Amino acid sequence: MKKDWWKKKVAYQIYPKSFQDSNGDGIGDIPGIISRLDYLKGLGIDIIWISPMYQSPMVDQGYDVSDYRAIDPCFGTMEDMIRLIAEAKKRDMHILMDLVVNHCSDQHEWFQKAIEDPFGKYGRYFYIEKKSDLIPNNWRSEFGGSVWDLLPGHEAEDLYYLHTFAKEQPDLNWENPEVREEIYDIVNWWLDLGIAGFRIDAIINIKKNLSWENYPADRPDGLASASKMLEQTEGIGEFLQELKMRCFEPHQALTIGEVFDPTGERTEEFIGENGYFSTMFFFDPIIPFLKESLKTRIQTFDPKIWRDIIFQKQKKGFFANVVENHDQPRGASVLIPEGDYSFYSVTALGSINLLLRGLPFLYQGQEIGMTNITFDSMEEFDDTAAKDQYKEAVDLGYSHEEALASVNRYGRDNARTPVQWSDHDQAGFTTGTPWQKVNPNYREINVENQEKEYGSILNFYRRLIAFRKSEEYGDLFAYGDLVPKYESEDTIFAFTRSHQNQKVLFLCNYSHDPKKLELEEQGNVIFVNYPQTTFEGKAICLKPYEVVVLELF
Ligand code: GLC
Ligand code: CA
Secondary structure (H helix, E strand, O other): OOOOHHHHOOEEEEOHHHOOOOOOOOOOOHHHHHHOHHHHHHHOOOEEEEOOOEEOOOOOOOOOOOEEEEEOOOOOOHHHHHHHHHHHHHOOOEEEEEEOOOEOOOOOHHHHHHHHOOOOOOHHHEOEEEOOOOOOOOEEOOOOOEOEEEOOOOOOOOEEEEOOOOOOOOEEOOOOHHHHHHHHHHHHHHHHOOOOEEEEOOHHHOOOOOOOOOOOOOOOOOOEEHHHHHHOOOOHHHHHHHHHHHHHHHHOOEEEEOOOOOOOOOHHHHHOOOOOOOEEEEOOOOHHHOOOOHHHHHOOOOHHHHHHHHHHHHOOOOOEEOOOOOOOOOHHHHOOOOOOOOHHHHHHHHHHHHHOOOEEEEEOOHHHOOOOOOOOOHHHOOOHHHHHHHHHHHHOOOOHHHHHHHHHHHOHHHHHOOOOOOOOHHHHOOOOOOOOOOOHHHHOOOHHHHHHOOOOHHHHHHHHHHHHOOOOOHHHHHHOEEEEEOOOOOOEEEEEEEEOOEEEEEEEEOOOOOEEEEOOOOEEEEEEOOOOOEEEOOEEEEOOOOEEEEEEO
């Protein structure tokens, strides 16, 4: 396997609005991030991906960009950004920006000019179509409702524009070479500023099926998810190859695609030796319990199904491993069976995240075991997607209470509550009023308390990251292969990692019941989440959510 520099690193996602406020306006900002770089360095983080900070009306919290070369004033200034890049460099850390180029904001000057002249240069930057037999078709946008809306000011002419996400996020027309040139300029401009690369947003959406054909409706609203169309669309590779050759390759950029590829058929094409990206997110551990119909969402978490899904694809590529992000609920709340949240279960989940094959990403607050929040009414939700999730549930016949419970469990706001830095007011996130409610459990779960306690989740994460990157085992975890073990045991999550003549066995009892396991091989204990490990002859007696890593003889 190619030994790229980033394969031995650990990455961390910052959702800037909720990370650290520095000026009391209740919104996290760049000076706030800079003030926490030493904390991240101390945790063992090398690479930081920051969700969008470009100028934006914030309809989709920054994923609606109105100027790609400006920092939104709520986060600071371009000087702050340049300082952040420099401060990170000083600490040997790397900054990744979020590249959001499937769409921009309806406030972007391109779209404003398209409204002025839909058939002119900028009209061709978007998908603008006159009403016909085909338009509007029945594709549903990601946040509910049709992907087509009437172009403002051109209602009488029946002109529609396409948006895969909110109506304030018009899709950019990648078929137009001028659009691609604009994008390459922006990407190169940022790379020249000294960022290490990008996390690439919704990139799988850039190629459309231009036949605009309808698909069988998949919900009571009569629409079909636009992702159906994506599955049947070919030719995205030409765009991505060009993007790579014009921008990423010359800058040796680190790129992580937001690519959903449940079958794994496209892994090689996307992230193989000659792939379009360095790596892509391994959503498999989180999606199966979230993205199916609501019925399956309500299904309880099953550790065996989860483990098997992970193993199925691990060998296919070197993915970016996550247990949560800004679009998903907290891993500690949905990937741990209800009632089982504890130091041991949280650290077991963290150990899996870090020791699988791939580039591990932590999401802010994961390192202290932050959890979901509960809102009492739909008004408390901020996220545009939450409203559609609620509507979906009600349309499917669920009661108000059930629908609210489902959004509470799976909504994106769960991950967007402010980071819990201390047990002071507003969890030390801001001296003002936070833009999003602080999770009331901040008095128990916060960084400051966990700093003081040797046995805290935070200090465990520090040891875990140090172990993963250690002199002795760093190469093995970065470059070693992975072979699943003890798969017939439903609650045992086990695998070997081997590299050259080193071999370790990762064992985890992902259950609240103890488990005695006959071991096929013996070894020295090199990493644990319990103070004591119990062997009985050739068997190991695993306590609830116990993790033991053995170096095999
Ligand atoms: C991605 C982002 C998500 C955003 C969407 C549209 O999925 O992660 O937060 O809403 O793209 O940009
Ligand atoms: Ca602020």
